[in-house]
Amino acid sequence: MNTEFDYLIVGAGSSGCVLANRLSADPAVSVCLIEAGSHDNSPRIQTPAGTITLYKSKKYSWNFLSAPQKHLNNRTMHTPRGKALGGSSSMNSMIYIRGHASDYDRWAQAGCPGWDWNSVLPYFKKSENNRLGQDPRLHGTVGELNVEAARDPNPVSALFVKAAQRAGLRRNDDFNGAQFEGCGLYNLTQKDAKRLSSYRAFVKPILDRPNLTVVTDCSVDSLILEQKVAKGVNVRVQGVQKALTARREVLLCAGAIGSPQLLLASGIGPAAELEQAGVQVAHDLPGVGKNLQDHLDGLITIRSKSPLTLGFSLGSLPSILMSPLRYLFGKKGWLTTNYVEAGGFARTPLCGEVPDVQFHFVPGYRSHRGRLFEWGHGYALHTCILRPKSIGEIRLQRGGQLAIDFNFLADPADAQVLIEGLKLARRVLAANEFDGIRGVEMLPGKQVQTDEQWMTYVREYAATVFHPVGTCKMGVDALSVVSPQLKVHGVQGLRVVDASIMPTLVSGNTNAPCIMIGEKAAEMILAPTRAPVGADLSAKATPYTA
Structure with missing residues (x-):
């Protein structure tokens, strides 16, 4: 060599x-x-x-763990x-x-x-x-x-986009176009499925x-x-x-x-x-x-009985068994999903002219226990803070180990934005479009209503969205x-x-x-010395x- x-x-x-x-x-x-x-x-x-x-794969992921986050109940964050x-x-x-x-x-x-x-x-x-x-x-x-x-988005992702419109958010089919705000299906970096x-x-x-x-x-x-x-x-x-x-x-x-x-x-x-x-x-x-920043994310997850959503059940067994064939011969079906098929950008009451939260909608059940897979069906909506004010750092320790400290929620303003974003996410999921598949809110649960309760939930469950x-x-x-x-x-x-x-x-x-x-x-x-592109x-x- x-x-x-x-x-x-x-x-x-x-x-x-x-x-x-x-x-x-x-x-x-x-x-x-x-x-x-x-x-x-x-x-x-x-x-x-x-x-x-892949996120917890020992072969394909650096499974870093953050330092305990003192504003998030001293939890460590999985950072793949x-x-x-x-x-x-x-x-x-x-x-x-x-x-x-x-x-x-x-x-x-x-x-x-x-x-x-x-x-x-x-x-x-x-x-x-x-x-x-x-x-x-x-x-x-x-x-x-x-x-x-x-290639073949789940029909529940379309329900989310309609529900967002009912909640007052505009439809957006190109987040990289003339309009940034709104909700729609995400465009993807794919080729031939x-x-x-x-x-x-x-x-x-x-x-x-x-x-x-x-x-x-x-x-x-x-x-x-x-x-x-x-x-x-x-x-x-x-x-x-x-x-x-x-x-x-x-x-x-x-x-x-x-x-x-x-x-x-x-x-x-x-x-x-x-x-x-x-x-x-x-x-x-x-x-x-120094200057470590990342998008802090909160989750609302719904348990539903509808086999329309991605999930493992007796009702979904036929589509699961057919998914390899549908993918190989038609480039359709479950295997084409990226899971966060829809989402968008919205403004909470705390921001100015530019959206301050992003949604990632999952037409499948996100485990309230943190498991990779759960039996059954549902759907979930992630909400993250777009421009956090909390700043962390990476330090080298003796022996060459890293200390990765995101310092999440060091600035209280970040918590306020995330709470307002989660309230908006719950309002979207309450829209009539979900009536046919409506289920039980597992996280944070309907008992969470006051800002203090939301804060308790955020400290216990918020996580990185993997954008350091x-x-x-x-x-x-x-x-x-x-x-x-x-x-x-x-x-x-x-x-x-x-x-x-x-x-x-x-x-x-x-x-x-x-x-x-x-x-x-x-x-x-x-x-x-050459003139730049464009x-x-x-x-x-x-x-x-x-």
């Missing part, structure tokens, strides 16, 4: 796979893409319905991240959401020029292959990433490029640094350590947990904390691991880790390109924004309205 390349990319996730494609497009450039996990050729990954089996080619895009729910235009304008206003909405929109469009005929001013049709409608991860979209089709090397089933132990210049990485493959070197740059794409972990393990981070962890300080960079960001913050302030060009402050030849660079959390699912970050980073690396756009009006 060759050990010297122009570029080393650590992490084959949503951003890393885009980088590998764009950088290796030049045959004169050699690229090595390094992934700790394995290949993605399991039906559990490729079949959409398999996603529910993808451990396979494609990273978390090989285990997520495949929802294609970019966030609100104001999310990116806020980045620019915070000292990150070139990251405002009008500047990033062309990169979203570049990678997208929109198969829905949606507004060409806002969507791309020639990219590698298919964006499609769900299969998951289309970042790996499947951007890397698998180009594996024949002789200048691209993909390394799997390994661990990156540390960066190789020489006088604050990144020269490569120390990789362990089958117990044997190898040094891989980069002639040009090392690019960290290991995600909001993995990228700061590698920086800290290499001695780049807050000096006092590194010394306490027994790590020799190579570069004092106070912001590494921000731990290698982009910016120019004292706690920023990378510049707007994604270069690590004070270290040459090193960039971070993934969700960790987000100064603030976007309003929605994070896969599409990570792909955009990969696109923009690739252009900055390859052509720093620079000649004649119309730059911010597309989203509340």
Whole structure:
């Protein structure tokens, strides 16, 4: 195996796979893409319905546990991240959401020029292959990433959309179009009724490029640094350590947990904390691991007798037995579901013009006991806070273990927003559209009515919705880790390109924004003086309205 390349990319996730494609497009450039996990050729990954089996998988998930959350009854949070080619895009729910235009304008206003909405929109469009005929001013049709409608959504998901309208929310068939607010069926990153991860979209089709090397089933132990210049990485493959070197740059794409972990393990981070962890300080960079943000989520789950919903029962047995055949020969049926088929964005009484909560509707019973599967039927509605004010951190402990502290609900305003969002979710589920399948509310239960009771429920049951960001913050302030060009402050030849660079959390699912970050980073690396993608756009009006 060759050990010297122009570029080393650590992490084959949503951003890393885009980088590998764009950088290796030049045959004169050699690229090595390094992934700790394995290949993605399991039906559990490729079949959409398999996603529910991946979150606690020992093979395909980094099953991190958070530090006890002091504002959530000291509970630890299960924090899965993808451990396979494609990273978390090989285990997520495949929802294609970019966030609100104001999310990116806020980045620019915070000292990150070139990251405002009008500047990033062309990169979203570049990678997208929109198969829905949606507004060409806002969507791309020639990219590698298919964006499609769900193949065979459960009829109960349509009931949710109608119920949301009755509750006063508008219908929205394109959350990435001119209108952000409202409820509808989600568009998905799929192709031929299969998951289309970042790996499947951007890397698998180009594996024949002789200048691209993909390394799997390994661990990156540390960066190789020489006088604050990144020269490569120390990789362990089958117990044997190898040094891989980069002639040009090392690019960290290991995600909001993995990228700061590698920086800290290499001695780049807050000096006092590194010394306490027994790590020799190579570069004092106070912001590494700080600024951790995630969407906190609450759940309302209903037990119903209706076999219309997804679930295991004698009544659903025929459809379950037929589902493999329906999937193989018609690309229909249960195996096509991503479970969170519908949802949307809404405003609570506490917000201004931009929605502050997101819904994920499940046309199946979500266990009130936390089990993967329950006997019987039902439906559930998740509600998460879109722009949390609570900020956490990741710290390295002695022995190399991570302490992941989301610090959820440190700011009381987050609890207020979540409670108001859950009240709205309950109002949607009370609409007449659900009368034919109505059941018993198992969580939180009808006895929960007052704000105090809601608060008790949130502290006992709220959980992460798996969108960690921000731990290698982009910016120019004292706690920023990378510049707007994604270069690590004070270290040459090193960039971070993934969700960790987000100064603030976007309003929605994070896969599409990570792909955009990969696109923009690739252009900055390859052509720093060239006009950016879309620079000649004649119309730059911010597309989203509340």
